[in-house]
Amino acid sequence: MTVIATLLLAFAAGLLGPVGTAWAGSVHDGASQPVYSYADAIRETVWVDTGLDGVRGGAGHDRVAADIIRPREPAAHGRRIPVIMDASPYYSCCGRGNDSQVKTYDANGNPLQFPLYYDNYFVPRGYAVVLVDLAGTNRSDGCVDVGGASDVTSAKAVVDWLNGRATGYSARTAGTPVRAGWADGSVGMIGKSWDGTVANGVAATGVAGLKTIVPISAISDWYDYYRSQGAPLYQGTPADLASYVEDPATTAKCAAEQADLAAGAPYDGDWNGFWQQRDYVADASKVKASVFVVHGMQDLNVRADEFGPWWDALAARGVPRKIWLSQTGHVDPFDYRRSAWVDTLHSWFDHYLMGVDNGIDRQPMADIERAPDQWSTDAKWPAPGTRQDLVALAPGTLGAGAGGTVGFTDDPTRDENAWAADVDRTTPDKTVFSSGVLQHDLRVSGSGSLTLTVASSTTSAHLSAVLVDVGPAVIRDYQGAGEGINTLTTQSCWGEGTPTDTGCFMDTSAATAQVGATVFSRGWIDLGHYASLDQQRPLTPGAPYRMTVQLAPTDHVVPAGHRLALIVAGTDANLIDPPDTRPTLTVDLSHSQLRLPLTAGADTVTPGQPPAPTMAPSTAPLTVLRPTQQRDALADLR
Incomplete structure (x- = not known):
């Protein structure tokens, strides 16, 4: 002993x-x-x-x-x-x-x-x-x-x-x-x-x-x-x-x-x-x-x-x-x-x-x-003072068509990182809305949603939406092998142990990455379930369908000097499977809206700031985020 x-x-x-x-x-x-x-x-x-x-x-x-x-x-x-x-x-x-x-x-x-x-x-x-x-x-x-x-x-x-x-x-x-x-x-x-x-x-x-x-x-x-x-x-x-x-x-x-x-x-x-x-x-x-x-x-x-x-x-x-x-x-x-x-x-x-x-x-x-x-x-979560704010999706010079519509063609080889890397460049596979440079910190605390009225050129279509913090930052490298941690060569012990159960474990440290933009919330839908999740239906090409994309909950501060961007696209490669067709999608902006849980308070949004920005496309080139690693077809839940 x-x-x-x-x-x-x-x-x-x-x-x-x-x-x-x-x-x-x-x-x-x-x-x-x-x-x-x-x-x-x-x-x-x-x-x-x-x-x-x-x-x-x-x-x-x-x-x-x-x-x-x-x-x-x-x-x-x-x-x-x-x-x-x-x-x-x-x-x-x-x-x-x-x-x-x-x-x-x-x-x-x-x-x-x-x-x-x-x-x-x-x-x-x-x-x-x-x-x-x-x-x-x-x-x-x-x-x-x-x-x-x-x-x-x-x-x-x-x-x-x-x-x-x-x-x-x-x-x-x-x-x-x-x-x-x-x-x-x-x-x-x-x-x-x-x-x-x-x-x-x-x-x-x-x-x-x-x-x-x-x-x-x-x-x-x-x-x-x-x-x-x-x-x-x-x-x-x-x-x-x-x-x-x-x-x-x-x-x-x-x-x-x-x-x-x-x-x-x-x-x-x-x-x-x-x-x-x-x-x-x-x-x-x-x-x-x-x-x-x-x-x-x-x-x-x-x-x-x-x-x-x-x-x-x-x-x-x-x-x-x-x-x-x-x-x-x-x-x-x-x-x-x-x-x-x-x-x-x-x-x-x-x-x-x-x-x-x-x-x-x-x-x-x-x-x-x-x-x-x-x-x-x-004290509470979502943060006290958070409210669901309506964010206008205004047509702009990038990807906007006549009559307040925007469009893109599904490219199943592209993913959210590629979209974010091209956030200020016109590409045929996405539409981008941006707030412009923020004068104050903007905190998103909770779950948002994006309601879209969309027409597809084919009988099937998937749609992705991601929120992006556009600006330089050091983040945890969540796409690296350790998903945000490095495993070190040292150990530390927690509690008591025996020779067959030592209570000692490998130490870790934060694995970080320097990025130019950060995707911090995402959501995906199949337009074929526009009527109900109970049954998938074929789409009528050219007909408008209205669906709400539920965006994943988050708690993220977009700091002053950065921009908040929304990217709408088709298949998010390696995260969802593509549809059995390759549609071109047209979004009717007059019948679409983004709701975000924005927090007012001294530490997040300066009093008197407008509650939510208007998001329209913008145009400066930006390179961010390496391509995502391929994920195994069989998810490991460990």
Whole structure:
């Protein structure tokens, strides 16, 4: 035993006192303290009955594996403790975190390494950490259904077991019943990407005992992950994703589920019952847990439009909530703001799982990254004083035709970076509107929308809209290999460790890029869904169609001296798939409008400034942003 471990045990013994004295617990000075031994913690696996038969073979209910690590001392004193839970499909196939850690086991199948730092940091502070293999992955029965009943129920069943409402067993088959008598019933779910998505889904069931969730770069509506208002996003299919994470031995048994995944997600982008089952926003009214949302505003995998509707629905219900928005892509805050993140998460879990009155519920709601490693806070989000302002789209000299119309021809080889690079140059594949040079900072906080009346020359058409901050800046390199971070050669340790689970992780730094323009919000639609998302329809060439493009939520300040630009074009290469024709699109400006959530205030817009600029084309040449990297056809949700 190390000197540190010995001292910790001595400290713990002093707090616990001799047998028969009052049990002090781990909370002191307004925070849980690392007073328990990580090395001596109880490590075990329980298989929880989900009540489902995923392989549809009639052989009985599926059981999912819950690997548990919990401090030994509270159990010895008959004291119950809260749980931090991460339910994931990635514990064997792909790994978790920037270090891609997987679960490891000894020769008898007992857990050794618990991926990520949750166990190392929180177990000594009096929490149990439970890592659940989603149905069909690693050591769990069943089939992966990508956000449906199997995913959500396999995690919810563990919450129920921790609250005495489900049955757990000592083995995957047969075994003896196991109770969670050590758990106090308070559960907090956390996780990045698919893991955080499951946390959203479980919260939307309203399950009792789930006190908080921390979804990081998570999905709230699977339709919006694969489709954007009917337009197919460059993400592969749910069936592909299931095959990617499933236990190979299970895949052959899951043919029926695979068929359902293929049939339920047609390429035409129609909304149906398959997607309805995977829309957690629709059930936000059931959420009882507090929610701490974390997202990268430049995440082009799980895009920012995934947190926006979820946040708005939670706000309407008055759910206690907090939000961090970074400039990164698909990155965990542990890897871009490590110390502040761990401190904040510690306070969050202490408050909502242990009941510590540490004031985190009264702190500013929002932390926003303004530039690499530079953060600001707001009491609420969107920022106080934000209002939806109408921004006029005025015809100008660039691309404007007679009668207040503009037009462009879809070029599926071009993307938003190419458009931004040519923001002041006439090209046939786009139309640009610009505010002119701003005299004051202009803050966009929340979700905007662009309503267009458009005619297509062909029977099918996709449309893209992006907001651009035109001007020099240093940003996180969200399109680089690390999506805004560099992985260094050094390590730092968080919490306690053992030789098989050290609690040490690779350090990181901000990866930056010098740019001449920054795309900070985007949206896409399929014009064939002009009448309804339920059914794609062929367009009548030359006929006008009116649709509203929902722009992804953001919080961005366009500084004085820069310009705000709107680019409207066809296919955004590598982000959406092209239509089956190559249309020329004509926009009727007299029946089109842009709405932006603009914030008035001393730190954003000088009082007396007009609430919104008129945007018209402008003409100085500008070269910005390198071409985007090719993205894999199969999205990796890790």
